[in-house]
Amino acid sequence: MRRYFGRKFLIYGLTFFLAVTVDWLIPRFMPGDPISNILSRSLLNAEGAQQMYDYYERVFGLDLPVWQQYLNFWGSLLHGDLGISAYLFPQPVTRVIWRAVPYDAFLLLPSILLSWWAGNKFGAYAARTKRLDNTILPIGYILTATPYMWLGILLAWIFGIVLGIFPIAGAYSYSMQPHLSWLFIKDVILHWFLPFASLFLVGFGGWAIGMRNMIIYELEADYSHYLEALGAPRSLIRKYAFRNAILPQLTGLALQLGVIVAGALVTEVVFSYPGIGYLLLSAIQNQDYFLIQGCFLFIIIGILIANFAIDIAYVIVDPRTRMGMLGDSS
Amino acid sequence: MIERLRNNEFLFFAFRNKRLRVGLFIVLFFLALTLVGPLLAKYDPSEYAAYGSHPPSAEYWFGTTTFGQDVFSQFVLGLRATFLVGMIGGGLGTLIGVVVGFTAGYNGGIIDEVLNILTNIVLVIPTLAILLIIAAYLNVRGIVAESIFIGCTAWPWAARAIRAQTFSLRTREFVDLSKLSGMKSGKIIFTEIAPNMMSYLVMTFILQFGGAILNAATLDFIGLGPTSTISLGLMMQYSVLWGALQLGQWWWFMPPGIAITAIVGAMYIMNVGLDEVFNPKLREM
């Protein structure tokens, strides 16, 4: 057990360290100067502009030597301070990101988990009969091959504008302030539904296909034939096959988390949903070093935590891993 | 002798396989459109052929954009960009993935550990975020540059799969036999292992191809695509920015999305079909 988790910790720790370093490095080599951007619209005279430039440089710590900036970065990171946003000056980055995190969590977690669960279930159905296979599978292909934004916009168009059932922008109605009431909760869910649906549908397709392939593979394995020869009912065989097939899907889930950021970002742009993905895009377009770093960091930390959670889930679900922990590689 | 039998057997099943046929047909159709289309297109994609937006007609097969540009001409040029990204991006991703995965799987030990860590790191880092940042470095971007980024960030999937496969193959008896008989490593790889991996390589390439196209479409859509040419993703972006659907100009918005869905979907179908061809176990279904 200790070795298993020890190795995991090592890998995650190393990944975290490298990822943070890369995170710190990349925005700094971007062309352009964020301070000039801030100042560009102030129409200050030369002296005023220079004074403001120096001030901003101090505030952002850009006047220090590079290695010191790096160390300061780690220092503040451990204090939970990610600096001040340039694009949204003078809001601190942590505050800006923290406001966006709930929206992302609200959007991503249900869509990932539900699409994973539903996709696996339907994939397993598809492996039962040829007829189901021929209906569910093509749907799966089409869904997984659809670009997120195209689907999102179509949904927004059909259900939002033509049928007028759902709103197409924002996280909650512009006529309300957040408060606890059924009206508000209903409103939040209405706003959430279309972005969620577009993420869910595309994910669903992918999982369904994957699971279907895995189940078929398992159904053709020796142990399935053996069970069949013994006269076990088909449902029992399928149950065992499902258990075995779920394992690679778990791994796939972990891998999917990195990819889902892409889908969420695009979906957020399409629906003006104020999550981290959209924040990251705005930060890049406005060359805000600190905000870029902050968003990136959050995404990476989120993914690492999720990966870790899945590793734990793996241990729970897969007896071989539990046994294997006593032995060698996982 | 064994080789020829194997080829025949594969081809036999390949042509019988419905999924493979359907997928291949769709992909070849679009490929043909890419090659023949520009000859049929009457206008330059950015030329203002008509005033304003027109629905599909005999003159403008896919209608015109809000500026009067011929959608069909843009479409076929965009298809070309899409295939290019798929080939280069997917190819590069497969190449790196194969090299990394194979080296890790075949050699094992410390090399495997290191490559594994590398793969894990690249897997964890959200590729789109990196792509966004890198794409923002360059002032002017072309299709090739975009494909290279995508290839460089999509390889971990392939690497993992190849590595797993290599592991399992490496421990098979025929490799041990070859080693015993004194064959050199390189020869073992090329003559014994590679043919068994062929199927895997082809399928990996297909998946990378499809993935690259989707990635490119996403990048284009958020404004980090090529700045000097047209692609399907860019068509989608423009049509959305100019409110095509809201203004009833569906002919500008639908074709790029349908094309991408069709091509990538066909690729995935082909993949499943190939899986069945190469893995007799799956042929039951």
Next chain:
Amino acid sequence: MKRSIFVISILVILSMLLAACGQATEAPAEPVAPAEEPAEPGEEMAEPAAAEVVYDRSETLYVSGAAWGPPSTWNPFQPGSLANTTGTLGFVYETLFDYDPMSGTMTPWLAESGAWVDDNTYAVTLRDGLTWSDGEPLTATDIAFTFELAQQYTAMWFAPMWDYLTSVTVIDDLNLEFAFVDPLYQEWENNLYNIPIVPEHLWADRTEEEITVGANENPVGSGAYLYETHSEDRNVWLRNENWWGIPVFGAPAPRRIVDIRTSSNNVALGMVLKGELDLSNNFLPGVAELANQGYVDTYFAGAPYMLSANTAVLFLNTTKSPMDDAAFRRALAFAINVDDIVNVAYANLVAAASPTGLLPNLDTFIDHDLVAEIGWTYDPAEAAAILTEAGYVMGDDGFFNAPDGSDIALEVTCPFGWTDWMEAINVIASSAQAAGINIQAVTPDYGAWNDALQGGTFDMTLNNWAALSNTPWTLYNLLFRHPIQDVIQSGNFGRYDNAAVFDLVDALATVQSTDVAGMQAACSEIQRVLLTDVPMIPLWYNGLWAQFSSAVWTNWPMDGSASPTLPTTWSGYWQLGGLNTLINLEPVVAE
């Protein structure tokens, strides 16, 4: 299987709870800088009703197109950042005067009157009964305090004014005098409707940092609206029921204003189609069609549908060859098909600009005779003639080569993603090519484009900061900004170095606004230089994008209305009549 369903549903519920917790911390923001403490509740403050969390549709105005990012600062001295809290200057903080571009007059606002007592003294009398939203009276002390902030801190944008302003004297609660030495009359008047007045009793103890760059959350001002709340994609303003202006100008009709920020223009378009917006100040594609079909109304019923807001100018980098040659520049002016930009790129939503660059409201200062004499129109033949006469030779590739034989290959740029400009530069490039000048349209990312703009490394590019103004001086000060520095942030991006025209612009600044003839003469001389030397090419007037729906609010200003005002929510435009539009609005009476 059952276990996994259980686990998953727990996770789903947890994530929703997490989201809910996050959102519950939205409503009033916690102050980072010290919050505005009301001194003493002298009079009753207008507080939002505690239970009002759902807004009544008939009392609320939904607008969009002004904010482009999450609101982050309510500091009225940061004009750039105010793009996202557009009501800070105008709703919360007010100015001494307003300017009405439709009639071309300065309207006293906080001031009751202001006049030049002599050449060097300006006297202001404030209205009686002005109050801050916390109940304190607004007196001349506040005015003096605000102006003196720029004397103390050079980082205030109007600090350069103290080069010629020597002192501000408070005479009594309602009167004060400004003493000058060689005043720039034009700049002074322009500043009168741009400098927000802040309360001395709250700002006197602030540090320099707080004043110049602080966020100033929960702002206290004198204006018609109060800050109520905000979130990533909206600002909510609540009407100030104790506003001093109600007996003077009338109360603005909407009780609440929700200023919505959409991620892009097409989302706003969707909202307009769904009837969720009352006023949209976005550039909406196809709005001409929508107006014709009756979805929205616009100021003009036909082309150009929109009023003009600013001039789009093509800056030519005069430090690079061949743009250092006046003949080349002039030829280029004849080679650009502005009609195509107007008709194709903008589908008739804009109008072609006067070659002098001045907006229609300043038409008196356009020397039409001069324009007729040496102005330009789209004439590729003329362009070719000018080039040939200047020694340019047509090459085999159909493009002109420089007199010294070198190739000409130039790039016209705009930021990638600014779709209307991208189409405009496509037209510029293609019409130039058709006339024999090799120009390609290139669209780098905003950051790179901005760097090139400020660093002077571009070939030619667009800029439209010359906005509606009370004086032609602001336009020419932008075009011919001087002195030329390494990094230029506020005008003359093409680095046109001409001491004579700089002197002319400076001279214009010193002409009294009552001396119309004097201003015309000064402008005429500047325009002569502009039309002969052509250091930059004014191309078209960008529209004051405004689409409105009369479903809930009516009596929007339209061409032909009794006294039309600007239908806009853009930052910096409230003092140009935007607030008056709100005062004139009427709710649609339910039948």
